Amino acid sequence: MKIICIGKNYVNHAKEMGSDVPKKPLFFLKPDSAILPKKHPFFYPDFSQNIHYELELVIRIKKLGKHIEKKFAPSYYSEVGLGIDFTARDLQESCKKNGHPWEIAKAFDHSAVVSQQFFSIKELGELSFELKKNGESVQKGFAKDMVFNFDEIINHVSKYMTLKIGDLIFTGTPEGVGPIKIGDHLEGFLNDKKIINLNIK
Numbered sequence: 001m002k003i004i005c006i007g008k009n010y011v012n013h014a015k016e017m018g019s020d021v022p023k024k025p026l027f028f029l030k031p032d033s034a035i036l037p038k039k040h041p042f043f044y045p046d047f048s049q050n051i052h053y054e055l056e057l058v059i060r061i062k063k064l065g066k067h068i069e070k071k072f073a074p075s076y077y078s079e080v081g082l083g084i085d086f087t088a089r090d091l092q093e094s095c096k097k098n099g100h101p102w103e104i105a106k107a108f109d110h111s112a113v114v115s116q117q118f119f120s121i122k123e124l125g126e127l128s129f130e131l132k133k134n135g136e137s138v139q140k141g142f143a144k145d146m147v148f149n150f151d152e153i154i155n156h157v158s159k160y161m162t163l164k165i166g167d168l169i170f171t172g173t174p175e176g177v178g179p180i181k182i183g184d185h186l187e188g189f190l191n192d193k194k195i196i197n198l199n200i201k
């Protein structure tokens, strides 16, 4: 399986990164080795001094497809969970500056936290999500604020890549990204259900 991550999909996050909102969905990949095994803490890697959290809605692909039209996209997913797209911001800045690929900043081991539980989107209705760091709210997002919605993302990505059953799409982070340090405790809430509970070690 692969993990597809959308960049700058919330206006206020694009702003905080000093960027314009993209005209088409921007995406990059993380390998399956990026997934943090369940119940594991996140160990701060020694190659970065500035790891940031990015809490995101994650959808799981349930049907094989490519060149998926927007109107058919809803049949390719039905459940949503949460993920944290851990980013080595210092490495990412230097990759961007030098025009280099940024896998070392985004695709490293355990850079993808995925909630164990996924929920029916129909049952949840309007989606909201929140990250707390050490008990304090640091990010709050609403699916309705996405620049490109789930269907537009699927339409765009599937022009270039076949989507396979089990693929995950991290759909972008809202504003409020920030650093973690050893000893921090992160909690992710999807419509008030706590489904991420993670210690940084």
Ligand code: MG
Binding pocket: 005, 006, 007, 054, 056, 085, 170, 172, 173
């Ligand atoms: Mg992200």
